[in-house]
Amino acid sequence: MHELKDILSLILPAFFISLSLILIHVYFGTKIFERGVIFADIAIAQSAFLGSSIAFLLFDNPSKELTYLFGVLSSVLFGLLISSQMKREVVFKEGFIGVIYALTSSLSIIVLSKLGRESEHIRYMLTGNILFVSWEDVIKASLIYLVIGILHIIFKMKKESFVSEFFFFSTFGLVVSSSVSLAGVLLVFSYLIVPVLTSKLLFSPRYTLLSSYLIALISTIIGFTLSVVNDLPTAPTVISVCILFFFIALFIDSIKNLKKKKQKLSS
Amino acid sequence: MRKQKKIASLAKIVLLNQVLLFLFSILGKSVGEAKKIKVVSPICTFADIAKNIGGDRVDVINLSDGLNDPHFVEPKPSMIIHMINAEVVIPIGLRLDMWFFSLIEKSANPKIFEGSSGFIRTYEGVRILEVPEYKIGQPRIGDIHPEGNPHYWLSPDNAKIIAMNITKKLSEIYPEEKGYFMKNAEIFIGKIDEAEEDLKKEFSRFEGVKAIQYHKTFTYFADFFKIKIVGELEPYPGIPPTPSHISQLAEKMKKERVEIIIYEPFRNKKDVERLSKITSATPTELYADCVPQINELKDYISLIRYNIRKIMMSIEGKRK
Incomplete structure (x- = not known):
């Protein structure tokens, strides 16, 4: 059974980083959902990407830490910008976030083109x-997430002040900069949004966080198993399973709604 | 109730099936392949060359399919298992196949790390084109690949060098098979020489034809067959074409009388068609790697033959 050992040694760090990602991202996902700014995550992640690519522009072969620092700085800066607009109405907020996304994306393309190096290489590095996650990555990232999680528990700010919003978006930037560089954009977004959406369809708001955690965990376990057994790319498999649960929930919810309508009609 | 039971038993069968599939895949791999040298390759071309040299002494695994961009290959669990069991790897290098290097790193297999005996520097001795000259401290603006253009295998002359590098390294690791590898190398290089001569003769009347390429993929190929590359659709490698770049390029193409636009199947065909409409240069789809499941492209020599004939057809159709 030599190969089973190989498979485990390769899949375990990936699995543990997934658990870490779930713990922090699902939490942030519920908060993002409350704010009604679903696309904030994409904008923040893109600004982190922009910051990291600027590190490549300024330095010759920057270290991992330096690119991360630039990613964080940039995402905090854009987080600041986004948090300054949080008091406006939802339509404006979403529009504004769209603008930030377009801006950071185009700036990234400009920076990459000015680098003059093969952009595929830089994209791959970012x-x-x-x-490909190692145990060292798992420990480092988990520590970052742990510290941020503790900070959020200590500074539980209920009032939606500028300071609380800035705290939220800057810590969010810190998390996303690290997680995108480890697990890729798609998986990070899926963990943020899909479990929360699924749980909103099925469970009462009181259990949103708990049930989202469960949905993310179950999808991850099934996704990893399917990926190893059928030799499918791991992250896309986990994402597909996660979204499959969402559609099942949607189906159940639609049937519930239909029944309610019928009852109303008959009464 | 009955329905539920039925579903439950169905689910059980599916699960059992999956577990069995998994076990078979494990057992199947460890039987009957005991003595062959395990070689892992990022592209079909290198796998083909290694098979030609190694013959029945090697078990070559190719990790990409030749139809998609070799810059980006989505890693799957099995790929790392192949790396863990590999004795020899033949990467492209020059930063093209970063994913392949990540797999090597992830495998933690010391036999195939860069610098160890199982790592072949495939391009050793190849004259790398387009190596940017810049002085330390100067801004990098305008540079291309920092180590030069990595698509070196598309020149048949370079394929011979790659074959010799593989032969040399395999003979070093398995000195008892040296004679066998050398003989195979001789046969393979002979085949390339023959194809080269044929194709050069066929193509001689088209030499000097001007072309635009999508990415800097066919630079070595064009250099070998004396096709003049006038420019690229990508303003910089990996950056999609911009409208202003396309219009500048179109002007240049009209001035220089460019006859063909060459691109790989995974590029954006709309960009190519748009440029073709403005300039009346013929879109010509070429392959950058062999594709085992397509007979016309089944190995490296077929690939080169296919590409050169495709170009001849395009030019002939245009000049009629």
Whole structure:
């Protein structure tokens, strides 16, 4: 059974980083959902990407830490910008976030083109793949997430002040900069949004966080198993399973709604 | 109730099936392949060359399919298992196949790390084109690949060098098979020489034809067959074409009388068609790697033959 050992040694760090990602991202996902700014995550992640590519522009072969620092700085800066607009109405907020996304994306393309190096290489260095995560990565990232999680528990700010919003978006930037470079954009977004959406369809708001955690965990376990057994790319498999649960929930919810309508009609 | 039971038993069968599939895949791999040298390659071309040299002494695994961009290959669990069991790897290098290097790193297999005996520097001795000259401290603006253009295998002359590098390294690791590898190398290089001569003769009347390429993929190929590359659709490698770049390029193409636009199947065909409409240069789809499941492209020599004939057809159709 030599190969089973190989498979485990390769899949375990990936699995543990997934658990870490779930713990922090699902939490942030619920908060993002409350704010009604679903696309904030994409904008923040893109600004982190922009910051990291600027590190490549300024330095010759920057270290991992330096690119991360630039990613964080940039995402905090844009986080500041986004948090300054949080008091406006939802339509404006979403529009504004769209503008930030377009801005950071185009700036990234400009920076990459000015680098004059093959942009595919830089893109590869800046976005991760969960299969390549090492134990060292798992420990580092988990520590970052742990510290941020504790900070959020200590500074539970209920009032939606500028300070609380800035705290939220800057810590969010810190998390996303690290997680995108480890696990790739798609998986990070899926963990943020899909479990929360699924749980909103099925469970009462009181259990949103708990049930989202469960949905993310179950999808991850099934996704990893399917990926190893059928030799499918790991992150896309996990995402597909996660979204499959969402559609099942949607189906159940639609049937519930139909029944309610019928009852109303008959009464 | 009955329906539920039925579903439950169905689910059980599916699960059992999956577990069995998994076990078979494990057992199947460890039987009957005991003595062959395990070689892992990022592209079909290198796998083909290694098979030609190694013959029945090697078990070559190719990790990409030749139809998609070799810059980006989505890693799957099995690929790392192949790396863990590999004795020899033949990467492209020059930063093209970063994913392949990540797999090597992830495998933690010391036999195939860069610098160890199982790592072949495939391009050793190849004259790398387009190596940017810049002085330390100067801004990098305008540079291309920092180590030069990595698509070196598309020149048949370079394929011979790659074959010799593989032969040399395999003979070093398995000195008892040296004679066998050398003989195979001789046969393979002979085949390339023959194809080279044929194709050069066929193509001689088209020499000097001007072309635009999508990415800097066919630079070595064009250099070998004396096709003049006038420019690229990508303003910089990996950056999609911009409208202003396309219009500048179109002007240049009209001035220089460019006859063909060459691109790989995974590029954006709309960009190519748009440029072709403005300039009346013929879109010509070429392959950058062999594709085992397509007979016309089944190995490296077929690939080169296919590409050169495709170009001849395009030019002939245009000049009629």
